[in-house]
Amino acid sequence: MDSDAILIIPAFQSIMEVNAAKHHGKFNMAEDTLRQSCQSGKDSYLFDLAGDNVKWKTISLTHVEYPEGDITGKILAWCSLLPIFIVVGFITLIIFRREVHTMTFFGGILMNELVNMVVKHSLAYPRLCGGHVFAHSGSAMPSDHAQFMAFFAVYSVLFIYVRLLHFSQATTVWDDLIDNLWRHVLAVGVVLAAVAVGFSRIYLRYHTPQQVGYGLLLGCGLGIAWFLFTQTVLTPIFPTVTTWPISEYLMIRDSTLIPSVMWFEYTQSRTEMKKRQRRGSHNNYFKSHTS
Secondary structure, eight states, X not given: OOHHHHHHHHHHHHHHHHHHHHHTXXXXXXXXXXXXXXXXXXXXXXXXXXXXXXXXXXXXXXXXXXXXXXXXXXXXXHHHTHHHHHHHHHHHHHHHHOBHHHHHHHHHHHHHHHHHHHHHHHHOOOOOOOTTSOTTXXXXXXXXXXXXXXXXXXXXXXXXXXXXXXXXXXXXXXXHHHHTXXXXXXXXXXXXXXXXXXHHHHHTTSXXXXXXXXXXXXXXHHHHHHHHHIIIIXXXXXXXXXXXXXXXXXXOBOOTTOSOHHHHHHHHHHHHHHHHHHHTHHHHHHHHHHO
């Protein structure tokens, strides 16, 4: 074998080894670039209270995963976040409306969540095994999402058909159905929302059907109980509560006896505006704020 062959064979072998290494991902350029872009060293940390070898955890409150490319899973993942949106809505209503019944409704939701935590901790039933269910994610029985939505749906339906005062002049069943169409649509909507959230927890493999079923049953029972407690115990003392100095300072109000709060506020606003227009205070206010 001549000297040229001796030089060519090792060079050829080196090329083959490099290609094989690239094929198996040993020379992953994207990974190398990512590693190079990260800063290293404790001097870069503003706070270093965790120390070395930190074990990180995620906040599972809004952490929902779905199969990649699954449109149905993506829609159901958003449905799983409905309890978060409802809580934000309650907080917004309480801040801007100051309605005492809204506060008691939200208090019932918090009570429902507390019961779920106690039951979960007592049963300590493990979650389903799955690649997207992270370790130490808590117990699974009953489903807190299903229990939350069941409580909200049952209480809302009872509120719509029992508590809301509505005076109808309908003379036939059909006229009554049309007159109260918004009630039926709203009631069906909240029930379907509860079913969608419960189904999403099963579809996304966070819970078994039994865990969701027990959550729905517990939420329905607590929703009925809290509504009856609100109607029989809390509602009679609402007028007294609104006269407390702290309630007057925070402008907390009770609209239980008003048939249509929206219509009442609309007519009162128009009446007040007409009074101020006759007095000319509207023009004075406008001039004082534009000069």
